[in-house]
Amino acid sequence: MKKYTYILLIITVSVIAGCKKDYLSLQPTSTQNTENFYKTPVQFTQAINSAYAPLQGLYNGSFWALGEMRSDNTSYEFNPNDRSGTNKEEIDEFRDINTNDMVNAFLVSSYTGIGRCNVILDRLPAAKLNTAFTDTIAGQAYFLRAFNYFNIVRMFGRVPLVLKEVSSVSEAFKVATKADVEAVYTAIIADAQAAITNLPVQYTGDGNKGRVTKGTAQTMLAEVYMTQKKFDLAIPLLRSVISSNVYHLNANYADNFDMSKENGPESIFEIQYIEGPNGLGSDFIDTFVPWDVPDDSVTGWNIPHSAQNGWNIPTQDLLDAYEPGDKRKAASIDTSFTSDEYGVIMPFIKKYQSKAAVKGITGNNFPxxxxxxxxxxxxxxxxxxxxxxxxxxxxxxxxxxxxxxxxxxxxxxxxxxxxxxxxxxxxxxxxxxxxxxxxxxxxxxxxxxxxxxxxxxxxxxxxxxxxxxKDLWVINPAAYTNVKLLFPYPLSQGNLEH
Missing domain, CATH: 1.25.40.900 (Serine Threonine Protein Phosphatase 5, Tetratricopeptide repeat)
Structure with a gap:
């Protein structure tokens, strides 16, 4: 029975999302009958919003560990009092195994988004709605599906390639077999090209802030081609983004991370969060602060001094990489805290340091x-x-x-x-x-x-x-001894394969 639990990786449970007044809302409202849903523009707008929703959890929950702590940019502050964060330490030090729950959560959330896109793309033609509207919805779904696949193929290599709605357990088992990396990239490129064709250069109205555009899809496809060493194919896409005259650099680097200036002129795509007790907030400031900060000076709230804190700590390698006079350092890293536990400066990320009225629930977007x-x-x-x-x-x-x-x-x-x-x-x-x-x-x-x-x-x-x-805390002797280029495919998901 255990393996049936993980069928949810592929079978989509549709979560319908409503639209907030100011920008793209990912707030679920209610579950409706699939026979009477997917009929109207409002319903498809809610459905595409639900396809964005898993990205909030990915960026809040595990992407920073798999995408940043895995690198030489960040590590962690060892907490001798709460050892419940060993799953993150394992990721940082290349000691992760196929039962690591953060790695599993990333894969499951990615397929949740993929599944929702599949449902939208399969149901959209039968709705017979205005072509301009359906093109925009389809473009977003194509992009989001490609984006999720691009992330997981780089992290895991061969993964199941599911491009149609799956509505039964038997179907789920049929599509659970991993596809070759080349086939996954072929699907990513096809989706990205379809997104470019269908997406607008810009949207009008605040209700569309946070939605992907033609420029978003062109940027992603350029990165896909660069990953494949097809630099010649990436160049015209990047030049097209520039010639669109939609974007420009902020004069001040720090403005990219100012909560009052989100979705600004430099933003091509950012994950949207809303401050408050609504299930839509971010908690980067709490997660990335050293666990032994003694008071509320950083977050505005006393932190629990637990395994909730002390992650994504900038490394000495990164600090040493800055050139003298680089303005980005002060905007990115805070070096004012000296750890009581270890007696050394414990730097922490400053980019997402907006204090919130509600503990642990800020409105910081993620670029x-x-x-x-x-x-x-x-x-x-x-x-x-x-x-x-x-x-x-x-x-x-x-x-x-x-x-x-x-x-x-x-x-x-x-x-x-x-x-x-x-x-x-x-x-x-x-x-x-x-x-x-x-x-x-x-x-x-x-x-x-x-x-x-x-x-x-x-x-x-x-x-x-x-x-x-070695002079600060006990480091596992196996740390960094096997630099794996791919994450181990989660054992629970592997159970689905024939």
Whole structure:
């Protein structure tokens, strides 16, 4: 009977979501009969909102562990008093096994979103609604399905490829067999292309804040092509995002993380949260604060000093990566707290530090794609097509650096730290810029995978982490000894396979 519990990974239980006044709402309201639902524009709007909803849980619950703590950007503060957070420590130190509940939760939530998209795409043609409306709904569903698959194929490799509504246990078992990675990517690309075709460049009205656009889909597809080393295919997509004139860099880097300035001009896609006791809030500030902060100085509330806190702590490797004068450091990391437990500075993430009226429930959104990312992606792609000392690749790299208050890098620069003399030098320069610009936004681990440098970088990082931590707390001797490029496929989900 146990394995039937996990059929929910694939069979979608439709959750109908209502629309808030100000922007995309993911609040479930009621369950309706599937025979009389999926008929009207209001119902399909509610259904597509429900397809966004699992992303809230993913970003609140486990994505930061799998996408950021897995990398050299962040780690954790050991809590000797509450050892219930070992699942996260295992992820950070490459000790995770196939029963890790955070890894399982990520996969299940991803397939929940995929299943909801499948239902929408299968039911939409029969509704015979206005073409402009159905195109927009379909475009969002195609994007969300592709986005979820893109995340899990990079994390797990071969995964079940489910592209149709599943309505019975027997059907679920039929589609539970893992597909080849190439087949998954073929489906991702087809969905992303369909999303680009169907999605608008922009929406009108506050009720559409947070919805994906043509630019969102183009950015994702460009990253897909870059992951496949098809840089030539990514370039026109990125140039199209730029030429749309919809986006621009915020003058102030910190504005990207200011709760009062969310969904701003640099935002291409961000996960929406609403402050308050409504089930739609984020808790990044509480999760990412050191567990031994003694008072309410950081969050506005006394923290429990438990395994709820002390995660995604910036590493010394990341702190050392900042150049002198980089404005992004002060906007990203707080280094003012000295741990009473360990007697050393315990840095913590500042990007999501908005205090809330209700404990643990803030309205901080989570950025997925920003315009600065597009500049850096294009700079990388252009360089991969051939190094050019005075080419556009330098222009886009330096636009990001200039906003950070840093001098331009160039070929033949008289200052060695600013001289980029070869294609390999430029690869290193753009990788460094991505690490700093996009830190704590779940890009670093994927960038290491994509570049083929994950094993080397994380092995060296692990040695440094062990040297630092051995005098602070007991570190597991198996930490970093096996740098796995894929997460173990959850045992409970593997039970579904034939």
């Amino acid at each position: 997925v794609y920003r315009y600065a990312d597009v500049y850096l992606m294009l700079a990388e792609c252009l360089n991969e097509q051939g190094f050019a000392g005075g080419g556009d690749s330098f222009k886009y790299l330096n636009l990001v650096r200039e906003r950070a208050g840093l001098p331009d890098k160039s070929a033949g620069n008289t200052k060695p730290e600013l001289n980029v003399a070869s294609q390999e030098d430029f690869r290193a320069a753009v990788a460094h810029e991505r690490q700093i610009e996009l830190c704590f936004e779940n890009h670093r681990w994927f960038d290491l995978l994509r570049s083929g440098k994950a094993t080397a970088v994380m092995t060296a990082h692990g040695a440094r982490e062990k040297a630092i931590k």
